[in-house]
Amino acid sequence: MALSTRAPALRRKKMREKLRTVGFLSPWLVGFSVFFGYPLLATVYFSFMHYNQIEQPAFVGLKNWKYVLTQMPLFGPALWNTLWLVVVMVALRVVFGLGIGLLVTKIKSGAGFFRTAFYLPYLAPPVAATVAFVFLLNPGTGPVNEILGAIGIDAPSWFNDPNWAKPSLVLLSLWGIGDLMVIFMAALLDVPREQYEAAELDGAGAWGKFRYVTWPAITPIVMFAVVTGVVQTMQYYTQALVAGKLASGVTIAAGVVIQPGYPDHSTLTVPQLVYSLGFQNFNTGAACVLSLVLFVIAMAVTTLLMRKRAGLLPAED
């Protein structure tokens, strides 16, 4: 009898606990549902629809998927460029950011000046920074090529050369390395001094201290930089679009159709193609397919990195 009266009370208590948990989680649940769950479901829904954002959507089965994956010539170059940037730009940014971070933590005098100097470019608006780079690297009138020419170097055409356009974007991203530098600097300053002293007593040199003390301590930060870098680069849009448009020299005016990706689609990324398809051609279905492809790739790469991260982290007791 006592057991039977206690059971409902226990259930009510558990229910209250569940409701409390849901209550605390609700801000996140609402945000996740409205800004991620619903858009994701809508993207899946429209990927099977013909919808020009004016007439009613009509179900077309896999036609949008077939169009994007087999008939759209720009899909291949856009995907290749995006993946190229993910591999090259993210890797170089992490290495360069870590290098600069190490440098500014070692500097004895004027450290504040150098930290500020390396961080400042990150504060420049992306569009302004890109405009400046395109101007500086203009093959005909830019000061960089004039200087290189004066010292006898046959300079490339940078943003105007399909082989150099992506490396030029990487240069631009390395110039604005301030965000990673700050993160790495904080991580490096957080490594316990006594571990370095112990390593020195064991006879470790500079490389040994980095390999066996610094690296294990900053691995979680490196993985954070890589994962966020991959996700950000998958969404790379502004700099590539502005650089392509400016370098092409095509006048941006009402009535002028400008295809992104100049020169020769070398700066075309998947997000640019999504915008172009979805909001210039109003081919919503195909744009949704592209978005889903990008989402799946980003998820796959992130999952892979997270698993690798688990392997890299020191075992916890």
Add this chain to the structure above:
Amino acid sequence: MPSARAGRILVAALAGAGLLVSGCARPSVGSDRDDPTKPVTLKFWHGWAERGEVKAVNDSIARFEKAHPNIKVETIGNVTDETMNQALRAGGSDAPDVVSSFTTNNVGQYCSSGMWADLDPFLKKSGVDKKKVFPKTLLDYTQFRGRQCALPLLADAFGLYYNKDAFRKAGIDRPPRTMSEFARDAVKLTRRDKDGSYRRVGFMPSFRLYQNSPDRMFAQWGPTYFDAKGKAALAKDPRSKDFFRTQLKLINAQGGYGPLEKFRTMFGDEMSSQNAFLTQKVAMHMDGEWRGRMLKEAKAPFHWDTAPLPVPDDQADTYGRGYLNGTVIGIAHSSMHQNAAWELVKFLTTDTDEVVSFANAIHNVPSTFGALNSPKLDADPTFRAFLDIAKNPHSSAPPPSNNGGQYITALQDFSYEVEAGRVPDLDKGLRTLDAQIDADNLQSEN
């Protein structure tokens, strides 16, 4: 059991989401039952941005408001097609009633989707016989599959601007009329510095330069974009191949793609005092009629003149033709004041004095028969050349497509590849281009 319950929840969630997203996709619907004699405020979006042009638009609106005291018009300028498209699709009370676009590329899409209202019922109601008011080419590019969803609001004709001083020094006595003469004169006019770098090119053939898009130059060949069934027909038309071969000939005759591209990067902004024709970096230049006004205002430090662009040697009898395009105007499908909006559209597009005044003010080609023959029209001979191009029966505009200007974009992409020398087999390339255009069109019609 839990999996069955989870499945039901998932199905319900998907169904709910489906309803939600399809509900969001409903466009707003306007009305043509308003009384145009009642007080009303219209929103008019247009693309003009330069100060003089905006003033000309505002002057036109002032004349309209004087003639229609019950209608007030709020204008918003410098609106791109992209912005306008997005606003009309979003609908709502802030969306425009009357819209204009600098390009005819999207007319097919505007008409087929119903985004711009059909104007035929309004024309009929007002007793306007469109065929007697507007030239055929202009009427053709403002309708799609029998639906007249736009009307021409002035037109643009493309011709040749040339540096008369450079011509005289090079011993050339008149502008070229055929493509052979064009290539020959371009070489004669090209000047280099001692180190071999360009000081001036006769003609910069790059399809990326200012207004040099390939469809504009292609008009000199009178191309066939689509066959009777609506399929892309560029590969079947021998004029396509001839056009690209001529382009390559022009490029190679003046030094090749690489050096010309490098020289092009030294050109200043099209609308600035550093425009390459204005700074004499090019001696011949393809452009629209409006450039003449800019050259005069900038007080170009050389003598210049205008002429039709040359034509292919085997079509010499069509000399005088050119590419036509122009601003189009229509009524938004979502407008709740479509009759009042029509009063504005009718005034701007069919009133002869108004069309002439506006054309003179912004230096565009007028778009009605009455205005084209008006004695009040600007008598400047450099402008008159473009009026003749507009009247030429061989002049043409790209056909409207339900896929907007997507096929022009595909042509552009292909043309960039050709001029860079990356299409060794033109026949194969053109067949691939046709297949691409057809696939894009099919995708838009799904």
